[in-house]
Amino acid sequence: MPAKQRKVALLGFRSVGKSSLAIQFVEGHFVDNYDPTIENTFVKVFKLKGQDYELRIVDTAGQDEFSLFPSHYTMDIHGYIFVYAITSRSSFEIVRTLYEKLLDMSGKQQVPAILVGNKCDLLRDRAVSIEEGKQLADYMHAAFFETSARSRENVNDVFNRIVMEMDKSEGGSQNKGGCTIS
Numbered sequence: 001m002p003a004k005q006r007k008v009a010l011l012g013f014r015s016v017g018k019s020s021l022a023i024q025f026v027e028g029h030f031v032d033n034y035d036p037t038i039e040n041t042f043v044k045v046f047k048l049k050g051q052d053y054e055l056r057i058v059d060t061a062g063q064d065e066f067s068l069f070p071s072h073y074t075m076d077i078h079g080y081i082f083v084y085a086i087t088s089r090s091s092f093e094i095v096r097t098l099y100e101k102l103l104d105m106s107g108k109q110q111v112p113a114i115l116v117g118n119k120c121d122l123l124r125d126r127a128v129s130i131e132e133g134k135q136l137a138d139y140m141h142a143a144f145f146e147t148s149a150r151s152r153e154n155v156n157d158v159f160n161r162i163v164m165e166m167d168k169s170e171g172g173s174q175n176k177g178g179c180t181i182s
């Protein structure tokens with residue numbers, strides 16, 4: 001079976017760990033220093049449930065409530081990973097605005113999305129509760145994970161899940177004999 005090609009964008013405030021998550025998933029290591037991203041694409045080929053995938057991960061420049069949402073992020077992208085840091089209230093609050101801008105610009109009512117609260121290794125500095133994360137994820141019709149790009153906690157699960165969500169929304173590999181497994 002040929003590899004399915006999928007493209008996902010990482011969106012969120014500056015310094016929440018978007019690049020670190022992508023690097024941890026694709027290259028398997030953690031980068032301690034902070035180098036602000038302009039835009040970068042990572043590619044990883046992997047197998048999930050017997051299917052090969054070629055996943056392109058678009059690592060975007062950090063956004064804030066005033067940034068214009070780049071229109072090219074609404075095209076040619078199959079799913080979105082919204083990232084905040086559990087240590088930063090403002091990074092959490094910005095997610096809702098970004099999500100609404102994306103729906104507005106794409107003209108869709110729902111997109112395959114995952115909400116990620118990163119830096120969960122920094123528990124002592126927590127500024128956003130798990131409950132708040134879950135509530136926002138419900139609003140976005142998205143799965144919710146807390147991750148640590150540093151310790152690798154839940155990093156693979158996030159990318160595996162977005163691949164499954166993208167397939168689901170396209171009626172892809174999850175469809176068997178007309179029955180959809182959700």
Ligand SMILES: Nc1nc2c(ncn2[C@@H]2O[C@H](COP(=O)(O)OP(=O)(O)OP(=O)(O)O)[C@@H](O)[C@H]2O)c(=O)[nH]1
Nearest residue numbers: 015016017018019020032036037062119148149150
């Ligand atoms: N403790 C901890 N630090 C993290 C984690 N993820 C990222 N960092 C650190 O947070 C800083 C910012 O990480 P980046 O991955 O560059 O963040 P970004 O969201 O890509 O930033 P922009 O390019 O500005 O959008 C770096 O110093 C990372 O080492 C994490 O899970 N835990």
